[in-house]
Amino acid sequence: xxxxxxxxxxxxxxxxxxxxxxxxxxxxxxxxxxxxxxxxxxxxxxxxxxxxxxxxxxxxxxxxxxxxxxxxxxxxxxxxxxxxxxxxxxxxxxxxxxxxxxxxxxxxxxxxxxxxxx
Numbered sequence: 001x002x003x004x005x006x007x008x009x010x011x012x013x014x015x016x017x018x019x020x021x022x023x024x025x026x027x028x029x030x031x032x033x034x035x036x037x038x039x040x041x042x043x044x045x046x047x048x049x050x051x052x053x054x055x056x057x058x059x060x061x062x063x064x065x066x067x068x069x070x071x072x073x074x075x076x077x078x079x080x081x082x083x084x085x086x087x088x089x090x091x092x093x094x095x096x097x098x099x100x101x102x103x104x105x106x107x108x109x110x111x112x113x114x115x116x117x118x
Contacts, residue, residue: 004037006030012051015117016041017110019053025060035067039074047079051113055086065100072104081105085113 003009010017018038022030042048050071054060068084075082083105087095095101107113 004041006033007037007041009041012114015049015051015114017051017053019055020057023056023058025057025064027061028063031061031063031067034064035070038071042071042075042078042080048075049081049117050075050083051110051117052082052084053086053110054084054088054091055109057086057091058088060091062094065094065098068100068104081117083107083113083116085110 006021008019008021018041020034025031025034038050042050052068052071072082085107086109087106092101092106095104095106105113105116107116
């Protein structure tokens with residue numbers, strides 16, 4: 001049984017894999033739960049490498065972008081790396097408009113992203 005309600009987790013070597021379960025990440029309650037769950041997951045590791053998989057996500061609020069920025073700072077401050085994959089084209093457009101595609105390491109799919117952690 002999965003220990004988290006909003007995320008599905010796994011590991012590939014030292015890399016934490018996080019896949020979002022929700023199709024729509026719009027509600028503040030959902031965002032708070034995601035923040036808590038991801039923080040619990042990476043809080044135990046020092047300098048964690050994390051891959052966020054958005055392949056299930058069809059819509060997300062701009063507040064989620066803020067949360068991603070917070071996660072990026074937290075992981076980077078611990079000398080870890082944050083990468084993302086599986087972002088739908090319509091969501092990726094928002095990343096490009098806000099120039100967040102230059103801040104985040106975004107890849108087509110999980111195998112491609114995992115290969116860049118070496």
